[in-house]
Amino acid sequence: MPELPEVETVRRGLQPVFEGARIVTVEQRRPDLRFPFPADFVASLTGRSVISLGRRAKYLTMHLDRDPVLICHLGMSGSFRILAGSDDAVPGAFHHERSKNEAHDHVVFHLENDAGATSRVVFNDPRRFGFMLFSPGATLHEHPSLAGLGIEPTGNALDGAMLGDLLHGRRAPLKAALLDQRLIAGLGNIYVCEALWRAGLSPRREAGSIAPAPGRTNARCERLAEAIREVIADAIAAGGSSLRDHVQADGSLGYFQHSFNVYDREGEACRKPGCGGTVQRIVQSGRSTFYCPSCQR
DNA sequence: ATGCCTCCCTGATAGC
């Protein structure tokens, strides 16, 4: 599920629990998720101190007091939750839902901080499209999962000229190009739809059609680059989007889904003032696209 | 190289 804003929200939620803590033990409850766990998964983590939690695109990275670095992807349905203490007492009243959900608790990190307080962090992933892999720290950026990733849509690096460079000559639909992690890393189906709506550009348009020359900018490139940066920043500020069962690490809900202008709004009125159009759903590259044909051209 | 398709897996929901 998670796109960049959700992964960043998870990172920020886990940071205070992990950073500076020692991993006392790790429970690995099955041999694989999307990929097999590394053979030395538990042994390499046990007893390590966590230096920092990072993020690249939709990947979390956990940097330890020695190699390797843990690379973690949430796939479509992965989530973390933090439990205080080390016993099995679990707060909350929804025992039925919890026990059902616990079948997909695949990894449990048992942590201890400097003050001796313990906590647990549980990784849950019903669909098991997520994964955890190791990389040597010195060559983290060369790891196969990270090596081909494009530019982060955060900060100011993604501007009109950069976008023009990335999209020039591309024949694929603009929607497909923005989903391509090798160009821009971290956008997913929701935020691509939302960014295109904000920019007033059709997802069906040929990507290269807004970028007449490599490295050159124009009004459309500027608008789209700004829309991408802003929708990502807005979503991070809102704590991401909480769809279905996705929650933040502390169990609270992000609320950006209330700000969707097109995603999952098929048949509803376009929210652009004065537009009067109706949001449509089409399928591109096998995935739903939501857009307003009236104001997105 | 580029673009498109299928597949991995489970759960929620809609329709009968």
Place this chain on the structure above:
DNA sequence: TGCTATCAGGGAGGCA
């Protein structure tokens, strides 16, 4: 109620 079909935020691998 219960069955079945469809769909879901991602990305790797294979194909033309």
